[in-house]
Amino acid sequence: MFLGTSPLLKRIGAQEPKAWDPELSVVLPPSLATAMAGGDRFLAANLQVIRGAVVANRLESDTEKALFARLLANASRMNPAHEDGYYIAQSILPWNGYVQANQRIQKAAAEARSWDWLPLFFRAFNRYYFLREPGPASALLRDAAMRAPAANREKLLASAVRWRALGREPGEALRIVRAMVEGTPEGDLRRNLRARQTQLEGLLKLRDAAEAFRKEEGRGPRSLKELVGYGGLQALPEDPFKDGYTLNDAGKVVITPPKPLREEPGLPEGMQ
Known part of the structure; x- marks a missing residue:
């Protein structure tokens, strides 16, 4: 299944990776960003997305992730139909705890782009x-199928x-991420997606080892180290993202969850 990408992402992907830009520490509200773009909200949204795209693979601190989420949310408010905005949001935000913020971006894109199946799919x-929520997810996926090309439907x-x-x-998440890798040009964003692919592949290897351990030892593992050799x-x-893997309360191997982040993209406490 090919998820595709846009000419703008191809141009951005050809650039050298950049570190976090200190100027991004100031995220202008949509009204001010639009005014500074000569009243053109589409140009303002485009500038916001470009600013975020070049640092998407260099987010380290919770503050940078929060600012990045706010940047994309503001771009979505100015131009919800921006193709690269929703694609980059899906690639970065939910994996860093901003699931609901990303869902709002995808919902706005789906409504603004009635021909496009990808926002519904995401x-x-x-x-x-x-x-x-597999039930509601299944219903949304059927809606995406109705918009999709015949080859994907x-x-x-x-x-x-x-x-x-x-x-x-x-395993389903890995399949989706692999499809996103195939549809993204070489560059910073694709490197991020490849790292996410590696993270999920590591999780599946650990779960396979845990299953083999249970069958052979008759109990669940008490630590991940016990899984080596099984x-x-x-x-x-x-884990390329340094989140790491852990055993949850049920003894199942999971990716260490991100620190709880705000539902609304904004600055952390103390930085208002």
Whole structure:
């Protein structure tokens, strides 16, 4: 399944990766950003998206992630139909705890781009994987299928049935991320998606090892180190995002959840 990309992302992807720009520490509200763009809200949104795209793979602190989320949210308010805005938001925001903020961006894009199936698809995936709502996710995926090209429609409808049956499954997330990698040009954003792919592949290796451990030892693992040597696992995988992996309360291997972030993209406490 090809998810595609746009000419703007191709141009941005050809640039060298950049560190966090201190100027991004000031995110202008939509009204002021529009005024500074000569009253052109479309130009203002485009400038916001470009500013964010060149640092998307260099977000380290919670403050930078919060500012980045606000930047994309403001761009969406100025031009919800901006193709690169919603695509970059999906690539970065939900993985860093900004699920609902990203859902609002995708919803606005789906309403502004009535011909485009991808925002609906991303909303469906987020409800399936991050919000753990396979039923509503399946319904959204069927809606996306009705907009999709014929080549993708049958696969999407089949996935809608599978999502409802499986519930939250990282293998499905990996499949989606791989498709996004294929549809994104070489550059900073694609490197970020490849790192996310590596993270999910590491999670699946650990879960396979945990299953082999349970079958052989008759109990669940007490630590991840116990999994080495089971299910073909030769060493604990490294998480390129440094979030790490852990055992949850049910003894299941998961990616360490991001620190709780605000539902509304904004500055952390103390920086208002």
